[in-house]
Structures are given as structure tokens and as C-alpha cells.
Amino acid sequence: MQIADKKVASIHYTLTDDQGEVIDSSSGGEPLTYLHGASNIIPGLESALTGKVTGDKLSVTVAPEEGYGPVHPDLVQTVSKEAFTGVEEIAEGMRFQASTANGQLSVVVTKVEGDQVTVDGNHPLAGQNLNFEVEVADVREASEDELAHGHVHSAGCNH
Structure with missing residues (x-):
């Protein structure tokens, strides 16, 4: 059976950056299982x-445009520490949910200088080429439930 829309595919993968550093891998674990055509994985990998x-x-x-997109400079902002109500100490690497005009946005603190905090709302892999080594472990028909919910159901999934 071929991987196609509305099929469930299981893959083993290793993801590296352009310097060959491993970013993520299923090696030694369970394969990644997803519903093809349901935007469960990045478009460039799904297409391949x-x-x-x-x-x-x-x-x-996978180029940034088919992965996590380009870096958007407007998603990097410097705000006052006062914006972090109830947080005593703010440090680089901390993650927060920010309320924006377009809804909630996950941001990471990239710099703290005095009373100013720089946050970045870009995905950590935005702007990067993503290099995958992939092996297809399995392809099967999706269940009606999986198709209705738009994702694979695994043991313990209770919709």
C-alpha cells in the first residue's frame, strides 16, 4: 500500500540541521505515526x-517555506518585565504564552537586560533547512474515527 491522503503512515526518522547536528530522532523508539493529508507533519516531508x-x-x-517557515522579525519584541505578572525571576530560555491580537502565541525569552525582556514568537526551527533520513515502517488504512478526528488514534486515546 502506498502513502496517500487518508492513509496512516508510520516512519522512523532522524532530523538534522545543515551542520549535521541531530535535532530529533525516532531511533531506538516507536516510529512516528500520522494521518497523511491531514497536516499532521510539515508539508515538505509529507509531500516527499x-x-x-x-x-x-x-x-x-525541507526548505523553511515547506517546514516551519521563515523567521519573522516582527515576532521578536522587547517588552517590560512588568508584562510578566506574577513571575518573580525571568531568564533566557523560559517559555510563555503571550496574548496577541491574533490569539495566543508561544514565545521564548531570548534576552533579559535590566527591566527589558526580549521574546521571540518564531518556531525554534523557523528559517532552517530540515534534513531528514526516513524509513517507512508501515502504511495502513485509516479508521473512520481517525478520519473524522483528523489524526491517528493510539492506545488510550479517548475522544
Whole structure:
């Protein structure tokens, strides 16, 4: 069976940056299982997997536009520490949910200088090429429930 829309695919993968540093991997663990065509994985990887079958191995480089997008400078802002109500100490690397005109946005603190805090709302992998080594572990039909909910159901999933 080929990977196609409305099929469930399971893949083993290793994700590296352009310097060869491993960012993420399923090696030694369970494969990543997703519903193809339901935007459960980044578009560039999903597109490369279309038509593949169990046992296929491939190398895929996904450009930022087909991954987590380019870096948006407007998502980097400097705000007053007063904006962090109830937080005693703010340090680089801390994550917060920010309320914006477009809804909630996950931000990370990138710098703290005096009473000023710089936060970045870009995805950590925005602007980066994503290099995948992939092996297709399995392809199966999706259940009606999975299709209705738009994602794979695993043991313990209670909709």
C-alpha cells in the first residue's frame, strides 16, 4: 500500500540541521505515526512521503517555506518585565504564552537586560533547512474515527 491522503503512515526518522547536528530522532523508539493529508507533519516531508511504501528509505531536505517557515522579525519584541505578572525571576530560555491580537502565541525569552525582556514568537526551527533520513515502517488504512478526528488514534486515546 502506498502513502496517500487518508492513509496512516508510520516512519522512523532522524532530523538534522545543515551542520549535521541531530535535532530529533525516532531511533531506538516507536516510529512516528500520522494521518497523511491531514497536516499532521510539515508539508515538505509529507509531500516527499507521498507514494512511498513500507521499507522505502529516503533522504529529504525541507526548505523553511515547506517546514516551519521563515523567521519573522516582527515576532521578536522587547517588552517590560512588568508584562510578566506574577513571575518573580525571568531568564533566557523560559517559555510563555503571550496574548496577541491574533490569539495566543508561544514565545521564548531570548534576552533579559535590566527591566527589558526580549521574546521571540518564531518556531525554534523557523528559517532552517530540515534534513531528514526516513524509513517507512508501515502504511495502513485509516479508521473512520481517525478520519473524522483528523489524526491517528493510539492506545488510550479517548475522544
